[in-house]
Amino acid sequence: MKLFKLFLAWQDEKEETWLREMAKKGWLLEKYSFPFYTFKKIKPKDYIYKLDFKTTFDNDLDEYKTLFKDFGWEHVTQCVKWHYFRTEADKCKLPDIYSDKNSKLQRHKVLFRILNIVLIFISFLAITVVFNNRYDYIAMDILKIIYAVMIPLFVYINIKVYIKIKKLKKNI
Amino acid sequence: MDINENVKEYLPLTEATYYILISLIKPLHGYGIMQNVEDISKGEVTLGPGTLYGALNKLEKKGLIMKAENTEDSRRKNYVITEFGKLVIIEEYKRLNELIKCSKNIIKSIGG
Structure with missing residues (x-):
């Protein structure tokens, strides 16, 4: 299925x-x-x-x-x-792959860093190429729409991951 | 930077890191480390694979441990502590000892 x-x-x-x-x-x-x-x-x-x-x-x-x-x-x-x-579930010794909060936090920090790199990269492309050209192709318009959706989405995801990191930090 | 300053940068160690480092006095692979940590902590500390994987990577990158040479099984690499790693656990041991020493009387006075 x-x-x-x-x-x-x-x-x-x-x-x-x-x-x-x-x-x-x-x-x-x-x-x-x-x-x-x-x-x-x-x-x-x-x-x-x-x-x-x-x-x-x-x-x-x-x-x-x-x-x-x-x-x-x-x-x-x-x-x-x-x-x-x-x-x-009934056979495992530890129900998690992370046994301390510190290592779990560490993983989220790396994820956050990578998401930020992706965001910076697509924003850079948006500024220099996608929204800054005179080509009048339909493909370019579609690309513009994709970028216009992707950038706010990534900003939203990054904020959410950041909030999660804050929460994890508070619990240490 | 002198080596002492360098060592202190890594302190304090998390409980998991401390146990992993003292386990690696002899070469061990991932699961062996977990069993050894359970052994020496008398079952108090259980490591998860995600935590262990992250710790091994970080410690290797920072030069506290290294891959041991004779690894027959390429999927289960052995790790061992480096000389620098030894300095770090000695320093951490001293730090913890110092904490115990200077708080001993106070803890006694409150019934500990």
């Missing part, structure tokens, strides 16, 4: 809960490619899902997946830098 659903960068906990509920209803996540989730039918089971935002280059991807596997977390799917892990 393929499902369309949209979760944005700060909503990872909400997404994890949703995936857990889906497994309880007998739908096991197989693959995710933004924004489509592919599920297969199983006997209902309680799985805990955790999303990790990998903060490093992918030349150690095997090592990364093996580490999680050794800890009992199955690697389900990957979407850009987001990795989806799951474990059986």
Whole structure:
């Protein structure tokens, strides 16, 4: 079964809960490619899902997946830098892949930094190329519309992630 | 900057980082580190893979640990503490000891 659903960068906990509920209803996540989730039918089971935002280059991807596997977390799917892990709820020692608040905060800070770089990059392109040319192509108009939507969206996502970081900091 | 200043930059260490560093006196891979940390903390500290992965990366980048040479399994790399890493845990140990020493009487006086 393929499902369309949209979760944005700060909503990872909400997404994890949703995936857990889906497994309880007998739908096991197989693959995710933004924004489509592919599920297969199983006997209902309680799985805990955790999303990790990998903060490093992918030349150690095997090592990364093996580490999680050794800890009992199955690697389900990957979407850009987001990795989806799951474990059986009644068998796991620790219901989270982060055991302290500090490391969780650290991960969010890197995510925030990357989102900011993307925002600066698309804003730069918008100023220098997209909104600053005399070409009268339809393609250019479409690009303008895409940028006009993307920039405010990214600003919104960045603010949301920033608020989440503030919250995490307060809880340390 | 002299080496002492350099060492102090890393203090205080988080509980997880401290345990990871003292585990790496001998070469260990990820899961081995977690088991060792559980052992020496008598089950008090359990590390999650995300926390451990992040810590290993950061510590390696900052030169407190390095990849150990003889790793047969390329998916499970062994890490070991560096000389600089040793200086950092010694300094942290001293700092914690100092805290205990100077607060001992006060803690006693309030019934601790």
